[in-house]
Amino acid sequence: MLELEYQYSRITIQEVKHKESAGCGSLSALWINVYTFLIGVARSSYSVLYNLFLRSQGFDNVVVGRATFYYSWGLAFGGLFFSSLSDRIGRKNTIILTIPLFSLLGFLRLLANTPILIVMLSLLFGFFDTSIILPTISVIESSDDRKRLRNSNINFAIVMLTGVLGYFGAGLLAPWLGYFRSLTLSMLFALASVIPVLLLPNLKRASRLERILELNLGQIVMLAYYTVSGALVSFAAGIFINFGNVIFYDIFSFSPTAISAILAVSQLSTAATSLFSHKLTEKVGYKLSLFSLYGAVTLLIYTLPILMSNSIAFSFGYILRFVLLNISTPMYMVFCLTYLPRNYVATFSGLSYFINNTMRAYSAYTFSKLSVSGWTDYSQLFLTTGHYYLLNTVATLATFAMLTLLSSKGLDKKVLIKLEQKGDFSGRKYLGSSGHVVGRLHSFRTAKKRDSKRHSGVHIHHRY
Numbered sequence: 001m002l003e004l005e006y007q008y009s010r011i012t013i014q015e016v017k018h019k020e021s022a023g024c025g026s027l028s029a030l031w032i033n034v035y036t037f038l039i040g041v042a043r044s045s046y047s048v049l050y051n052l053f054l055r056s057q058g059f060d061n062v063v064v065g066r067a068t069f070y071y072s073w074g075l076a077f078g079g080l081f082f083s084s085l086s087d088r089i090g091r092k093n094t095i096i097l098t099i100p101l102f103s104l105l106g107f108l109r110l111l112a113n114t115p116i117l118i119v120m121l122s123l124l125f126g127f128f129d130t131s132i133i134l135p136t137i138s139v140i141e142s143s144d145d146r147k148r149l150r151n152s153n154i155n156f157a158i159v160m161l162t163g164v165l166g167y168f169g170a171g172l173l174a175p176w177l178g179y180f181r182s183l184t185l186s187m188l189f190a191l192a193s194v195i196p197v198l199l200l201p202n203l204k205r206a207s208r209l210e211r212i213l214e215l216n217l218g219q220i221v222m223l224a225y226y227t228v229s230g231a232l233v234s235f236a237a238g239i240f241i242n243f244g245n246v247i248f249y250d251i252f253s254f255s256p257t258a259i260s261a262i263l264a265v266s267q268l269s270t271a272a273t274s275l276f277s278h279k280l281t282e283k284v285g286y287k288l289s290l291f292s293l294y295g296a297v298t299l300l301i302y303t304l305p306i307l308m309s310n311s312i313a314f315s316f317g318y319i320l321r322f323v324l325l326n327i328s329t330p331m332y333m334v335f336c337l338t339y340l341p342r343n344y345v346a347t348f349s350g351l352s353y354f355i356n357n358t359m360r361a362y363s364a365y366t367f368s369k370l371s372v373s374g375w376t377d378y379s380q381l382f383l384t385t386g387h388y389y390l391l392n393t394v395a396t397l398a399t400f401a402m403l404t405l406l407s408s409k410g411l412d413k414k415v416l417i418k419l420e421q422k423g424d425f426s427g428r429k430y431l432g433s434s435g436h437v438v439g440r441l442h443s444f445r446t447a448k449k450r451d452s453k454r455h456s457g458v459h460i461h462h463r464y
Helices: 002-056 061-089 091-111 115-127 133-141 148-177 179-192 217-252 256-274 277-307 311-339 342-369 378-408
Strands: 212-216 415-422 430-433 441-445 454-458
Touching (some): 002 091, 002 179, 061 217, 091 179, 148 256, 217 311, 217 378, 311 342
Antiparallel strands (some): 212 415, 441 454
16 A cells, blocks of 8 residues: 555656646747757858868868868767766756857867868867757757657757858858858857857756666667668768868859858758648658658769759759758657657767767768869769668668567567666666566666665656
8 A cells, every 4th residue: 555655656746747847848948949049050150161261271172071070070979978968967057068168169270270280179179069969859858749849840940040041141241251250250159159048947857766768679679770870861961061062162163152042042941841841740650751751862862963964953952852851850850769768868869969970970081082182073972872861761661661560569569678777866876677567657676675665657658
């Protein structure tokens, strides 16, 4: 009787915490979106101009590629470190810590006049760049199941809109102010993005009883797909994210204003379509939506070497590729992360972020290797990226087929991994095997047998 009363008391406490979290969720989403807007404008304007700034200083594509290579490695290790740190000190404090250093290093990169200094500062610049991973995690965490995709789409649309403003603004300011002053201004804008972060509510770390990892067979398959798909797409997309401006500059000798206009149209088109992409998932589901979008992108990439003969056709193909791939991003993130335990979203995101940026670093290395002769073999580059997109499409189909098969046989909910964090917060913590599962209640015992108190909590499987 006492144990049963304790169980119901524990459930009530969990429900109260959930309501409190939901109450501040809308406020958190507001300030996260304001921060996303400010940092997005700063990042997009900086990214579109920096490679061109290096080229204007006489550096070739090898140096440009290496700077991006080390920047991506910085993103990888920084994302892994700060996503874990944010679990301890909070998302808000992590952003307040990193963004001022990110802005300072972005300015110092402009003063570097040797390849060694450029790559060293690029590594540190990427390490403190938390402007992508933390807002994504925060939006997913602060939204309930029904609003998660909608809120993610809104935040993603803001990211795309900031790209439009950043690209257009950079294209207009660069001829007037010059590369150096325009890039400096963008870093000042990044520093100003800390202001709305100061207004974010402080969210505490989950308690010991909530830090339980339980993965069933279906979730393990999804975690593997989340990791593999993110890595494959990151390599392929990294070529266009990091070198899209250089591609148009080298192939068609476009001006910074023309390049900014193309990139801005890509962002604006994606922002408009992403606001309604959740309607597509409501009609055909996540699985068919993702497979169709990835398949279309793969076919389009293989046509880019042919489209290189016409600047208008190539620009249209580039914009279409950008739109199709990027409207799939919120679907992919929400579908995969909703499938996994919420209290480990930051952990899984940090690990994936590390792997993804490692692949982007490898894509930058590939770009440099294809540019060692003084010119870049773009036909080979596009075919290589197409192969990665094709592998991702095949992995998507195989994963969804496996999930369907497991579900039909009733094996998808079979728990294979269950770990819990034991011990008091003041003592040593470690992972150990847990007790049994009873319905929606999990139970476990403390490490010492003489203290055989049982504790119960609620474990929720998020599945769409």
